[in-house]
Amino acid sequence: MxxxxxxxxxxxxxxxxxxxxxxxxxxxxxxxxxxxxxxxxxxxxxxxxxxxxxxxxxxxxxxxxxQWSNITEPFDDPTVDFARAMWNSMVVGTLHTVGVLLVCSLAGYGLARIPYKHANKIFYAVLVTLMVPAAVTFVPSFVLVSSLGWVDTYRGLIIPGLFSGFTCFLFRQYFLGFPKELEEAARVDGLGYWGAYWRVVVPNSLNFFAAIATITFINGWNAFLWPLVIGQDPSAWTVQVALSSYMTNQTVNYHLIFMATAISILPLLFVFLFLQRWLVQGIAQTGIKG
Amino acid sequence: MSTTTKLDHAPPAAAKAPKAGPWRGLRGSRTFNFWLFTGPFLAGLLIFVYIPIGWSIYLSFFEARFTVTPEKFVGFDNFREMLSNDDFMGSLVTFTVFAAIIVPTTWALSLGLALLVNRLRFMRAFFRSVFFLPTAVSYVAASLIWKMSIFNGVRFGLANTVLGVFDVGNVAWLANPDPPWYWLVIVTARLWLQCGFYMILFLAALQNIPGELYEAAAIDGAKRGWQTFWYITLPQLRATSTAVILLLLVAAYQAFDEFFNLLERTTWGRPPLVELYYIALGEEQDYGRGSAGAVILTLLICTVTLFQGRIMGFGRGEEAK
Known part of the structure; x- marks a missing residue:
């Protein structure tokens, strides 16, 4: 340009x-x-x-x-296991991000680049799910996850959220614009689709992956409705559910609540400071093109 | 097609020789590779998206309290009940009011911020970051700050402190639906959280407007400011505006977090998802009616999306054919 x-x-x-x-x-x-x-x-x-x-x-x-001593107070609070909630959020946020990137990027690449006679029909089946916002289907999703026995587990918190039609769509659009010559060269050299993908396509797309990873991590960390539905036992609470529980507690311990909130935002502020370039770029590229 | 010249630039990592093995035949197969790449995603999509939707439609025709394998078929009773349920219909009204306020205000504020930042020469990255920073904050955290600090109705709280300077008495922001001050709390929280994101979209679009257009307009005698904005900037932003409005509408439709946390234990200001949450996962555990509600909401949002797409000419992304 x-x-x-x-x-x-x-x-x-x-x-x-x-x-x-x-x-x-x-x-x-x-x-x-x-x-x-x-x-x-x-x-x-x-x-x-x-x-x-x-x-x-x-x-x-x-x-x-x-009061600098406030900093440790949320971790010593007997009513809410804040350290546990932070750890849960870390695990869920990280695995969610890794999983979404892996599953959706592969699918996006397959849909964009590998010729297959039913590929168009399958792509439409993915597009249709964009019409139904994930949040609206939380009731049936909960029904499914609870009958799998995944309530209060990391599996239940992470796996149902991995299959984002929107992220797959973004990856497909991105790979459609990826220079074909690079892959062709790799395949002339004897790499299959799989080898070309991991050795040529992914290493040359790290900016895009970083952008999607940042957005996905932020959304995963900040998610509330699904963790609220799945985390019925306090040991499975993510940090957002823990914060929400502070607000409904009988005794309101103001400085502790605000400190816990500040701590819960910190990891994301770090993500912002270090990855803002990719994030802004990613939103500008993917939010909508044009 | 200059493939030969491009080949020279292939990264060295790609030059490794292939290993021979039992996978050799499959590796060339396009069908196999297609399913290798898309299989995991499609299987997950089937299990965690399609099956719940299907199951939900199934449940909506049954009396399903405390159970997900119901036996009593009730036809359209759940739908009839939901559509005549004052709380559920009230939640649709709440959503309509909410969308009518939040969509235009977010659109205007994020566009305004983008126009401001776009004209800055110094400290542009700094201001962009400031407006973008709230995007990192969760709705729960923002609700907490809003409820406990800014709009605390009791005696302290920033809003009441500021009003106190002007000798205005304390306002119970959230605890009283009449007058409905809670809308101010909810709308400002969401504005703060989401404007930065849409500002980035508008900034990207503003930078894509060709400079020639402004030159041509200047030659034609258009006054800078309002005239150029109205006749050049705004029409050039049409595609972005359409998409932003659509995204905002869908986001408003899914509003849950701040309503749930700010209006805990109130009977007013419940949008559809909060209502569904209490029906399906509250004390009643009524999956049948909850599912019927979810189906109604899904149909509604599909209609609105399609309708709006039709009106605003959302046909640009159709290269998919």
């Missing part, structure tokens, strides 16, 4: 707004940015405050003495 033309436009026509309008632009953007950051600030502020400072009548924007 050679988009050299806008450059001619930029210094003269478009950018002649002058100091005033550019200042206005930055003021508007900064105000919006502050509004977007306030919830993060409140979360950090409250998680490092005493309950008095959170609920006191003279509410201060900046707390006076910071």
């Amino acid at each position: 050679t988009t050299t033309t806008p450059r001619i436009d930029k210094p003269r026509g478009k950018r002649r707004g002058g100091v005033m309008s550019s200042t206005g632009l930055y003021i508007a953007t900064s105000v919006a940015a502050v509004l977007f950051l306030i919830p993060f600030y409140l979360l950090i502020r409250n998680s490092l405050s005493t309950d008095q400072e959170i609920t006191g009548s003279d509410w201060q924007f900046f707390p006076t003495d910071i």
Whole structure:
């Protein structure tokens, strides 16, 4: 894509707004940015405050003495096994991501690249599932999973979510655009479809895989409805279900709840900081093209 | 087709010699390879998507309380009951109100943010990250911050503190459906969470608009600002806007997390999925009516999607043929 033309436009026509309008632009953007950051600030502020400072009548924007000891409190809480919930989320999020990438990328490649007479019909069977949002079918899915005896297990939390028609569709679209010559070269050299896929296609698609992996991990970590339905026993709770249970507890321990929430967001903030480039790229590419 | 020149650039890893073995014959077979690649996915799709849907349709015609292998066939009774059930129909009204608010506001706010960020020259990546950051937060965590800190109805809480400065009394944001302040809580939480994502989509689309269009418009005397936005930017964003609206609608339809957590134990503000959750997995465990509700919702969303696709010309992705 050679988009050299806008450059001619930029210094003269478009950018002649002058100091005033550019200042206005930055003021508007900064105000919006502050509004977007306030919830993060409140979360950090409250998680490092005493309950008095959170609920006191003279509410201060900046707390006076910071309680660093709050950091370990969620892990010592006898009512909710927060450490267990974090571990469950780690396991579920990771395995979910690995599984989705493996299963959906293979299927996407098969549908995009391997000629087979019924491939079109099968592709339509995949597309039809996009019409039915997964969340709407949670009742029948739960019925199925419970009759398999998978309630309160990692299997029940992970496996039903692996077969995402949408992710498969995204991979198919991506592989349709993958340069054919590379694979042909590999096959001339004697690799079958399988070998060409693992040695040529995947190593050359790592950016795309990283983008899908980031989005999938975030969705897996943040999922609530399915873990709520499957995790009936507290030992199978993911961190989101644990957070939700704090809100309905009889005794409300404010600083602990906010600290637990802050800790639950941390892994994703790391993912964001390190993988934002792929994430943004991935959303721009896959969200919709055009 | 310059295959010969391209061959020179093949990565060295591909140059390994094939191993001979019993798989040799199968390796060349396209049918075998097709199923090798797609088999696991398709099997899973069959078991975990198609069978539950089918089973759900089956259950919806039976009286199925506390059991998933019912025996009493009741015909369309479950559907009739659901369609005359005030709570279920009320949840559809709740969804309609919710969608009518959240879809246009998210569309406008994310487009607005994209337009702002797109014009920035310095610190553009910084501001983009700030608006995008909430995408990492879960609906549960956001509900918690909103309910316990910002819109806490008791005496503290940011919103009531700010209102207190203007001598306005405390508002019970969530605990009272009249006036329905809970909508403000729910809508702002979702706006905060999802605007960044759609802003990225709009940013990508804005960068794809050819600069010549703006030059041509300037030559034709279009004023910068509103006129260019209305006659060039907006029409050029048509495809993205359509898709964004569709995605927003489907997302609104599936709203569960924030309603469930913010309006715990209330009888108001229940969207369809929350209602279904209580019918099928609450004390009644009524899988028959729950399934009937799921079928009705699925039919509704299919209709809406198709209808909207027709109206807004969502025919671009049809190269699949």
